[in-house]
Amino acid sequence: MPNKSENMLSRRNIFSSLFWKYLERTGTQGIRIVVQIILARLLLPADFGIVALMMVFVNLAQVFVQSGFSTALIQSQDATDIDFSSVFYLSLWVAGVLYVLLYFAAPGIAAFYKMSELTPVMRVLSVILFFGAVNSIQNAVISREFKFKKLFYSSLGAVSGSGVIGIYMAYEGFGIWALVWQQITNSVFLCAIMWITVKWRPRWIFSLERVRILFSFGWKLLVSGLLHALYMNMQSLIIGKMFLPETLGFYNRGYMFPQVIVGNIDGAIQSVMFPAYSREQENRQRLKQLVRRSITTSAFVIFPLIAGLIATATPVVRILLTDKWLPCVPYLQIGCLFFALIPMHTTNLQAINAMGRSDIFLRLEIIKKGYGLIILAIAVVYFRSVIAIAWSGVLSGLIESFVNAQPNKKLLDYGYLEQLKDLVPSFLIASIMGIIVSLIQYIGLDVYLTLIVQVFLGVFVYVLMAKIFKLECFEYILAIIRTGAKKFRERSLGSDLHN
Numbered sequence: 001m002p003n004k005s006e007n008m009l010s011r012r013n014i015f016s017s018l019f020w021k022y023l024e025r026t027g028t029q030g031i032r033i034v035v036q037i038i039l040a041r042l043l044l045p046a047d048f049g050i051v052a053l054m055m056v057f058v059n060l061a062q063v064f065v066q067s068g069f070s071t072a073l074i075q076s077q078d079a080t081d082i083d084f085s086s087v088f089y090l091s092l093w094v095a096g097v098l099y100v101l102l103y104f105a106a107p108g109i110a111a112f113y114k115m116s117e118l119t120p121v122m123r124v125l126s127v128i129l130f131f132g133a134v135n136s137i138q139n140a141v142i143s144r145e146f147k148f149k150k151l152f153y154s155s156l157g158a159v160s161g162s163g164v165i166g167i168y169m170a171y172e173g174f175g176i177w178a179l180v181w182q183q184i185t186n187s188v189f190l191c192a193i194m195w196i197t198v199k200w201r202p203r204w205i206f207s208l209e210r211v212r213i214l215f216s217f218g219w220k221l222l223v224s225g226l227l228h229a230l231y232m233n234m235q236s237l238i239i240g241k242m243f244l245p246e247t248l249g250f251y252n253r254g255y256m257f258p259q260v261i262v263g264n265i266d267g268a269i270q271s272v273m274f275p276a277y278s279r280e281q282e283n284r285q286r287l288k289q290l291v292r293r294s295i296t297t298s299a300f301v302i303f304p305l306i307a308g309l310i311a312t313a314t315p316v317v318r319i320l321l322t323d324k325w326l327p328c329v330p331y332l333q334i335g336c337l338f339f340a341l342i343p344m345h346t347t348n349l350q351a352i353n354a355m356g357r358s359d360i361f362l363r364l365e366i367i368k369k370g371y372g373l374i375i376l377a378i379a380v381v382y383f384r385s386v387i388a389i390a391w392s393g394v395l396s397g398l399i400e401s402f403v404n405a406q407p408n409k410k411l412l413d414y415g416y417l418e419q420l421k422d423l424v425p426s427f428l429i430a431s432i433m434g435i436i437v438s439l440i441q442y443i444g445l446d447v448y449l450t451l452i453v454q455v456f457l458g459v460f461v462y463v464l465m466a467k468i469f470k471l472e473c474f475e476y477i478l479a480i481i482r483t484g485a486k487k488f489r490e491r492s493l494g495s496d497l498h499n
Contacts, residue, residue: 028155029264035163036256039178040321042170045249051179052252053240054121056233057109058128061098063225065091065133072214072221073140081203083210084137088202090211091133102126113240117176125180131187137202138194154193162186220358224365231369235389238380251386253321254331255338261305262339266298266346277354288412291351293476295419298343300426300473304462306336307434308455314441315451334390341401344419348404351412360407368403372396426473429465433458 040048073083103123110118142151166182174181239248280287309316313332317325352361379385379392402416409415437458441450466474 026264027152028159029260031156031159031163033256033260035159035166035182036253037320038167039170039182040253040325042167043175043178045246045253045325046244047176047179047249048252049240049245049247049249050115050117050121050176051125051183052236052248053113053245054118054125055183056236056240057102057122058125059233060226060229061102061126061129062132063222063229064098065095065129065136070136070140073137080210082205082207083214084141084200085202085205086207086211087214088134088137089206091136092130095129095133099126099129102129115245121176121180125183127184128187131191134191135187135194138191138198138200141198141200150194150197154190154197157193158186158189161189220362221353224358224362227365227369231372234373234376235393238376239386239389242380242384243386247386250325250328251331251390253325254328254333255335257309257316257332258306258336258339261309262302262342265301265305266343277351281355284412287351287354288414291347291408291412291414292422294347295344296422296426296473297476298347299423300466300471300477302343303340303426303430304433304458306340307430308437308458309333310336311434311438311441311458312451312454315447315454318447319451330387331390334387334394337394338390338397341397344401344423345397345404348408348419352407355411357407357411364403364407368396368400371399425469425471429462429469429471432465433462436461 070087073087103126106119106122109122110116139151162182162185165185166178169178169181236248236252239251277287277290280290310333313329314326317329317332321328349361349364352358352364375392375396376389379388383389405414405416405419437454440454440457443450445453
């Protein structure tokens with residue numbers, strides 16, 4: 001059992017890491033969404049559809065490149081420099097093999113989708129695999145050492161530099177290649193900056209035995225990651241085949257907004273909490289507290305944002321993307337429902353991984369993807385519409401929340417009903433806020449004024465209800481803000497006295 005001072009140190013490390021990780025996610029995603037909005041104004045929906053389709057194949061290959069080893073390195077209590085170096089060289093070798101496969105498979109993929117322009121795009125875009133291999137090890141080093149401040153500077157520099165290049169190329173009329181090079185330069189810049197800021201360097205050493213040990217944990221995550229990536233991208237593969245490229249572009253842009261919001265918040269929390277979970281894997285009571293705090297806090301922040309985005313979808317699209325993107329509004333709203341429960345999914349799965357139970361993780365993925373593909377098949381065969389395909393994901397996600405929570409009833413004594421009870425207060429006040437905000441559009445105000453009133457009213461109503469009903473997670477966040485403000489004042493006062 002850790003003593004009090006160790007727990008205080010752990011809390012301090014977690015809070016500091018959460019701050020820098022959230023700052024990194026907020027900063028990079030904020031810049032990224034601004035870049036995507038500008039590119040959407042300059043380029044055609046079909047351009048986004050083609051690149052989205054190609055990224056499906058690149059993302060699937062990325063799963064093999066990382067092979068679950070980065071997670072195994074973070075989870076392992078005794079990972080050494082030999083482990084990191086061995087995984088580094090193995091990942092680069094896998095990236096090389098997959099690049100060659102994608103290079104020669106590109107003409108066949110282009111012929112299947114009847115888009116000849118896919119061949120050169122695929123061959124150039126697949127270069128990302130090599131940088132992804134290096135970056136996965138760099139991220140593992142940062143996560144183990146809780147040095148997320150370095151990731152903040154690296155990510156911010158990469159997304160800014162690549163964004164400038166992408167916008168310049170789009171403005172100069174490079175079309176789809178603006179999106180391609182924006183993706184590639186982001187990976188290049190990220191690796192280059194992290195190579196400078198993260199002091200780890202690979203040694204000229206490779207241990208097959210250490211790779212085997214890590215793979216005993218990582219292979220289950222590899223299969224799980226492959227199943228998840230394939231399932232999550234299956235909708236894009238089907239839409240790209242059955243419908244026009246611009247339809248996939250509308251679908252892809254619609255999902256962008258909720259994905260950025262949820263990915264920003266949940267990704268920051270989970271990136272920090274997974275190594276924290278791993279450190280407490282032997283203390284199940286403490287681990288349950290961390291998991292519960294992660295679920296309630298992320299839900300309290302994400303639910304109102306999702307509800308607000310559903311209510312303001314039309315003015316948001318009209319103002320940010322222009323009227324040519326209005327067909328993406330229904331996909332945006334459905335995407336909000338799909339991503340709303342992501343914090344519950346990821347927290348449960350991260351806790352399972354932190355306890356070294358990748359066998360349970362794999363079993364859950366097989367179960368979820370099995371019924372998910374059945375639901376998707378029904379939507380495709382019987383309804384043959386993109387809207388039905390999108391709704392199939394929401395239905396699968398609802399069932400998935402129950403499946404993911406079940407193992408933690410036994411492992412942590414924190415089952416589905418208890419988790420649902422923790423989520424209900426935030427869900428109810430967010431829903432009420434969303435309904436109130438949606439009514440503003442019927443007043444007949446200008447589109448800009450409508451959005452401004454909706455945003456301010458939504459924030460006011462949600463905070464007011466959280467205060468009236470004294471939500472525990474709201475009080476927790478306020479306490480953190482007060483503590484941070486107090487420390488900032490003390491440091492400022494100390495600095496003034498010193499001067």
